[in-house]
Each structure stands twice: as C-alpha cells, then as structure tokens.
Amino acid sequence: xxxxxxxxxxxxKWGFLNFFRNGVVSAATVLVISLSIFMIxxxxxxxxxxxxxxxxxxxxxxxxAYFKTGAPxxxxxxxxxxxxxxxxxxxxxYISADEALAAFRERHIGxxxxxxxxxxxxxxxxxxxxxxxxxxxxxxxxxxxxxxKGSYGxxxxxxxxxxxxxxxxxxxxxxxxxxxxxxxxxxxxxxVSLILAVIALMVAYxxxxxxxxxxxxxxxxxxxxxxxRAFIRGPFxxxxxxxxxxxSFFTLALLYPAFWLMGNKTSALFGGVxxxxxxxxxxxxxFFILLVAGVLLGVxxxxxxxxxxxxV
Amino acid sequence: xIIPNPLxxxxxxxxVYSPTSIALEDVSFTxxxxxxxxxxxxxxxxxSTLLKxxxxxxxxxxxxxxxxxxxxxxxSREELPFIRxxxxxxxxxxxLLPQKTAYENVAFALEAGGKEDxxxxxxxxxxxxxxxxxxxxxxxxxxxxxxxxQRVAIARxxxxxxxxxxxxxxxxNLDPLNTxxxxxxxxxxxxxxxxxxxxTHDKEIINSLKRRVVTLEKGKLVRDEQRGxxxx
Numbered sequence: 001x002x003x004x005x006x007x008x009x010x011x012x013k014w015g016f017l018n019f020f021r022n023g024v025v026s027a028a029t030v031l032v033i034s035l036s037i038f039m040i041x042x043x044x045x046x047x048x049x050x051x052x053x054x055x056x057x058x059x060x061x062x063x064x065a066y067f068k069t070g071a072p073x074x075x076x077x078x079x080x081x082x083x084x085x086x087x088x089x090x091x092x093x094y095i096s097a098d099e100a101l102a103a104f105r106e107r108h109i110g111x112x113x114x115x116x117x118x119x120x121x122x123x124x125x126x127x128x129x130x131x132x133x134x135x136x137x138x139x140x141x142x143x144x145x146x147x148x149k150g151s152y153g154x155x156x157x158x159x160x161x162x163x164x165x166x167x168x169x170x171x172x173x174x175x176x177x178x179x180x181x182x183x184x185x186x187x188x189x190x191x192v193s194l195i196l197a198v199i200a201l202m203v204a205y206x207x208x209x210x211x212x213x214x215x216x217x218x219x220x221x222x223x224x225x226x227x228x229r230a231f232i233r234g235p236f237x238x239x240x241x242x243x244x245x246x247x248s249f250f251t252l253a254l255l256y257p258a259f260w261l262m263g264n265k266t267s268a269l270f271g272g273v274x275x276x277x278x279x280x281x282x283x284x285x286x287f288f289i290l291l292v293a294g295v296l297l298g299v300x301x302x303x304x305x306x307x308x309x310x311x312v
Numbered sequence: 313x314i315i316p317n318p319l320x321x322x323x324x325x326x327x328v329y330s331p332t333s334i335a336l337e338d339v340s341f342t343x344x345x346x347x348x349x350x351x352x353x354x355x356x357x358x359x360s361t362l363l364k365x366x367x368x369x370x371x372x373x374x375x376x377x378x379x380x381x382x383x384x385x386x387x388s389r390e391e392l393p394f395i396r397x398x399x400x401x402x403x404x405x406x407x408l409l410p411q412k413t414a415y416e417n418v419a420f421a422l423e424a425g426g427k428e429d430x431x432x433x434x435x436x437x438x439x440x441x442x443x444x445x446x447x448x449x450x451x452x453x454x455x456x457x458x459x460x461x462q463r464v465a466i467a468r469x470x471x472x473x474x475x476x477x478x479x480x481x482x483x484x485n486l487d488p489l490n491t492x493x494x495x496x497x498x499x500x501x502x503x504x505x506x507x508x509x510x511x512t513h514d515k516e517i518i519n520s521l522k523r524r525v526v527t528l529e530k531g532k533l534v535r536d537e538q539r540g541x542x543x544x
Contacts, residue, residue: 004426006429007426010423218409220369222409222424224367225397225401225468226472227393227424228390231424
C-alpha cells in the first residue's frame with residue numbers, strides 16, 4: 001500500500017511528539033548513540049592522524065651513501081640510475097660535494113668560527129653522496145646490501161675498519177624498530193577500531209530495543225485498533241532519525257574540546273602534526289560521517305527492534 | 313438458530329493450547345447485525361480466547377471465524393487492519409496509549425484509518441461528548457480515573473463507526489456505579505445500531521440486560537438463550 005501524504009504527515013507528527021513526550025528515554029537513547037558515534041569519530045580521526053604520523057615519519061627515514069673524494073661523477077650517476085631501477089626505491093637524490101659544502105655554509109651562515117675553520121681546511125671536506133628513499137622502511141636493508149655487494153663498492157667511501165659509509169648501518173636499529181612499530185600500530189589500530197565499532201553498535205541497538213520493548217503493549221493495541229504496520233512503525237523510525245541527528249551534533253560538540261586538548265599535547269610530541277588541525281580542516285566530512293552513522297544507527301535499530309512486536 | 317445474513321459466524325471453532333489445556337472445543341454460533349450478545353462463563357471458560365480469535369490476535373486450532381462472508385484468519389497482514397477498523401474493542405485493563413491524551417487516543421483510531429483531519433476534528437469531540445468526557449479531552453490516561461479511562465476506551469472503539477464493538481470484561485476493574493455507566497453506554501451504542509459483544513462474569517449485569525446470553529463452560533458452548541439469565 002503506497003503511503004499517502006496525510007499518513008506521512010501524521011507519522012512525522014507522532015514521531016516528533018513521541019520524542020518529546022518520552023523525555024528521559026529519548027535523552028538516554030541520544031546519549032548512547034552519541035557515545036557510539038563518538039567512538040566511531042575518534043577512531044576515524046585517530047586512524048587518519050596515526051597514518052599521518054606514520055607517513056611523516058617514513059618521509060624522514062632515508063639512507064645516504066658517501067663516495068670517495070674524486071669518485072667520477074658519471075659512475076655515481078650510473079649508480080643512481082641503477083638504484084632508481086630497483087622496485088624498492090622511491091627516490092634517489094644526488095648531492096655533489098659542492099652542493100654539500102654550499103648547504104653547510106647555508107646552515108651555518110653567521111657562525112664565524114665554523115666558516116673560518118672551513119677556510120683553514122682549504123679544500124672541500126665534504127664527499128658527494130646519494131640520498132635514497134624507499135617505498136617502505138623495511139626495504140632499506142636490501143638497498144644497503146645492494147650498495148655494499150654491487151659493482152660500485154670501489155667508489156664508496158669507507159672508514160678505517162673497511163666498513164662502507166652507508167648511514168643505514170649506523171641507523172639500522174632505529175630504522176628496524178620504527179618499521180616494525182609502524183606496521184604493528186597499523187594492525188592494532190585497525191583491530192581496535194573494529195572492536196570498538198562493533199561494541200558501540202551493539203550497545204546502541206540494545207538501548208533502542210529496550211525502549212521499544214517498553215512500548216510493546218502500545219504496539220499491540222495499535223494493531224488491534226486497526227493501524228497498519230507502516231503507521232505503527234513510522235513514528236519509531238522518525239524518532240530514530242531525530243535521535244541520530246541530535247546525537248551527531250552532540251558528538252561533534254564533544255569531539256571539538258577533546259581534540260583541542262589532545263592537539264596541544266600531540267603537537268608537542270610530534271612536532272608539526274596536530275590532531276586538532278586535522279579535525280578542524282576535515283570538520284565537515286567528519287560531521288557528515290557522524291550524521292550518517294547516527295541516523296543509520298537510530299533508524300536501523302528501531303526498524304529491527306520493532307519487527308518482533310508487529311506480529312499480532 | 314439460523315440467521316440469513318450473520319455479521320459474525322463461529323464455525324466449529326476449537327482452540328487447543330496443549331492436550332491438557334483446551335480453551336475452546338467445537339464452538340459454533342452466529343451473531344446478527346445490531347444484536348447485543350453477552351458471552352458468560354467462569355474465568356478460564358474460554359471467553360477471552362473467543363474474542364481473541366475474533367480479533368485475529370490468535371488463530372484457531374480448527375474451525376473458522378467469519379466476519380460477514382470473509383474468513384478472518386485467511387486475511388493477509390495487509391488486509392487485517394481493514395477488518396479490524398470495522399471492529400471496536402474495549403478491554404478490562406483499558407489499554408489506552410499512555411503517551412497520548414484522551415482526545416489523541418480517540419483520534420488515533422481515525423488517523424490509523426486514514427480519515428481526513430476535518431472529519432477527525434468533527435467526530436472526536438462528538439464521541440467524547442457522548443461518553444461525557446468533553447472536559448477531560450486533554451488529560452493523559454494517568455490523569456483519569458478507571459471509569460473515565462474505560463469511557464475513553466469506548467469512545468475510541470466507537471469513533472470509527474464500527475460494525476461491532478467487542479468488550480472483554482470492560483467492568484472488571486470498576487466499582488458498581490461506574491460499571492452501571494459503562495453498561496448503559498454499551499446499550500446506547502447498541503441502540504445507535506452497532507452490534508455489541510460483551511464478555512463478562514458479572515451476574516448483575518447479565519440479569520439486568522435481558523438480552524441474548526451465550527454461556528461457555530470449560531471451552532464448550534452449553535447454553536444460548538434470547539433474553540437469557542446468568543445460570544451456572
């Protein structure tokens with residue numbers, strides 16, 4: 001039976017009236033839905049923020065290979081080409097000895113003592129180098145081995161013990177720890193958010209079900225008075241929509257100060273990355289997700305919960 | 313007794329909950345339009361089961377219940393509300409919608425039936441006037457006395473001008489004065505042309521009504537008398 005305009009209007013009216021007349025129950029339902037979507041919101045912002053940190057850390061990880069003074073530039077460039085051909089390598093940057101010197105001068109501009117000591121040395125003390133970034137921090141080991149074992153071993157600078165000057169060896173421990181930390185935190189983050197989301201859904205559904213269980217006698221009376229299933233169900237669904245909308249506004253109002261507090265702490269910890277900035281710049285998308293999640297939660301819970309009482 | 317065009321026809325109806333619990337056994341009788349019929353019997357005799365089957369709240373184990381010519385229990389879920397809108401129902405425990413005012417409770421029956429707003433605004437006050445509750449229209453059920461609640465329930469049952477009003481122990485929770493008022497109201501409803509089915513175990517009521525009485529005993533129909541008296 002297609003629903004006519006008058007029935008639709010009455011369903012809307014009763015949905016709103018019931019929402020207000022159910023005062024305490026409505027408030028409790030809104031609170032529980034808010035709690036659920038608060039978790040969903042934190043998980044979304046948190047995981048986006050986490051992967052932001054991870055990629056900014058990964059960006060910082062690289063290795064450099066230093067060459068003997070006087071190593072011919074065409075050989076270094078040939079090595080650069082070979083490296084770029086490797087699937088693990090994302091980017092290779094050639095820094096000539098002159099560029100290294102210029103960068104050093106730039107960094108220490110105004111520091112007379114250091115600049116004077118350069119004059120004393122006379123010749124350029126820097127060696128040319130290749131700065132290599134991998135797609136994935138676990139690939140640095142392989143790249144490092146390629147450099148050491150490859151046919152270019154001869155042009156690589158080495159220290160007194162014969163160890164090639166590749167920064168990976170010096171930073172190996174940190175890089176390895178970081179890469180395992182990153183992949184573990186990705187996995188844990190995903191699992192935790194999944195579990196939280198499921199718990200949130202279950203709690204919200206139970207609350208709505210309890211509220212509708214309270215109305216089971218009313219529902220059976222409505223049926224005996226001759227109300228159609230749609231006419232009985234409609235106001236409950238409207239109430240569900242109202243619960244979801246209010247809960248999403250309420251949750252946004254809670255997330256704002258929460259991330260603001262967290263923002264100060266995180267920017268102190270991770271330098272530039274600020275969770276509050278991320279939250280603010282994506283606030284519309286986040287609100288939209290909360291709204292959709294809240295309304296779906298309210299409506300679907302009500303729809304499923306009321307089914308069992310519509311059988312008389 | 314054979315009635316040519318019965319409004320309601322119970323055809324060899326049995327309801328068996330379990331082999332040791334038989335609520336109705338092979339009950340057959342007809343109800344004519346405009347009749348006022350009382351169904352009497354002790355608690356557990358099967359009165360409520362009989363009315364539940366008529367309202368399609370429950371299904372018979374065997375037999376059929378006809379409303380006019382249609383088998384109530386063969387109706388689909390979509391058709392059932394339309395049949396129920398032709399029956400008004402009154403319960404012992406009132407069963408008003410607690411979140412709705414007296415007016416809204418009565419209006420609900422019409423809204424559910426898709427009546428126009430203007431008709432509702434016209435009909436509801438009229439019916440509330442009839443049951444004498446015009447001044448309490450905007451009270452919620454918890455603000456009304458038992459007798460007032462039952463009068464609201466009767467108003468709700470008759471507002472859509474049903475063919476039959478089914479009252480299941482409507483006076484069970486009321487004092488003698490309120491009982492009398494409710495019965496007078498049901499008689500008035502009947503006088504205005506509506507069939508009334510009254511289930512009760514109140515001897516006084518039956519003996520003062522002097523209408524048709526159907527007596528149930530342990531699920532069986534044992535007596536069916538015009539101008540009956542309460543005999544058990």
